[in-house]
Amino acid sequence: DIQMTQSPSSLSASVGDRVTITCRASQNINSYLNWYQQKPGKAPKLLIYGASRLQSGVPSRFSGSGSGTDFTLTISSLQPEDFATYFCQQSYTTPSPTFGGGTKVEIK
Amino acid sequence: EVQLVESGAGLVQPGGSLRLSCAASGFTFSDYDMHWVRQVTGKGLEWVSVIGTAGDTYFPDSIKGRFTISRENAKSSFHLQMDSLRAGDTAVYYCARGARGVAYVVFDYWGLGTLVTVSS
Numbered sequence: 001d002i003q004m005t006q007s008p009s010s011l012s013a014s015v016g017d018r019v020t021i022t023c024r025a026s027q028n029i030n031s032y033l034n035w036y037q038q039k040p041g042k043a044p045k046l047l048i049y050g051a052s053r054l055q056s057g058v059p060s061r062f063s064g065s066g067s068g069t070d071f072t073l074t075i076s077s078l079q080p081e082d083f084a085t086y087f088c089q090q091s092y093t094t095p096s097p098t099f100g101g102g103t104k105v106e107i108k
Numbered sequence: 109e110v111q112l113v114e115s116g117a118g119l120v121q122p123g124g125s126l127r128l129s130c131a132a133s134g135f136t137f138s139d140y141d142m143h144w145v146r147q148v149t150g151k152g153l154e155w156v157s158v159i160g161t162a163g164d165t166y167f168p169d170s171i172k173g174r175f176t177i178s179r180e181n182a183k184s185s186f187h188l189q190m191d192s193l194r195a196g197d198t199a200v201y202y203c204a205r206g207a208r209g210v211a212y213v214v215f216d217y218w219g220l221g222t223l224v225t226v227s228s
Binding site: 032034036041042043044045046049050055087089091092094095096097098099100101102 | 112141151152153154155158166168202204207210211212213214215216217218219220221
């Protein structure tokens with residue numbers, strides 16, 4: 001199985017900060033990497049797919065980059081509604097994807 | 109508006125069975141692969157199963173042989189039959205839609221989840 005490792009597991013940031021979350025795959029996954037946002041009690045929401053493609057309706061302050069084994073999710077200017085947990089997911093091993101452990105973004 | 113609504117939550121003893129359902133609306137259900145993903149409270153996400161548009165099914169090795177997945181296109185719903193349940197199956201179970209137009213698994217819509225507790 002491909003292991004996905006996210007870092008950090010949590011972070012504290014202020015509104016307006018630039019936030020970067022990292023996801024590392026245990027082997028090459030090309031660009032088959034997706035990012036999701038999850039708020040407490042809510043369904044996960046797709047943000048980025050194919051490493052860098054912004055899902056329709058997602059604000060442009062979210063961006064993704066990377067290929068191979070190392071990927072990043074960047075929030076250019078953190079907004080109050082962005083405090084949530086973020087997960088990466090690899091789909092190189094279709095149809096059996098795996099997820100990272102999550103990064104919780106909290107208010108400083 | 110795409111909506112996915114899970115049902116079938118419950119408390120079951122180890123070794124028991126439970127059937128989850130997911131009712132879909134707002135899209136042509138028969139055109140999409142449909143998935144189950146679970147989350148242990150406070151932990152990460154784990155993919156559980158997929159049923160393709162042609163009825164093909166897949167499971168991870170940890171679940172193969174214990175769970176089955178089926179779909180009813182006429183009712184825009186699909187189901188997860190869980191047998192031989194273990195304490196480690198305790199989780200919130202989400203149904204999710206597989207996005208079209210990409211040759212890899214992307215979950216573009218999710219339900220709110222339903223809680224399965226396996227305990228004596």
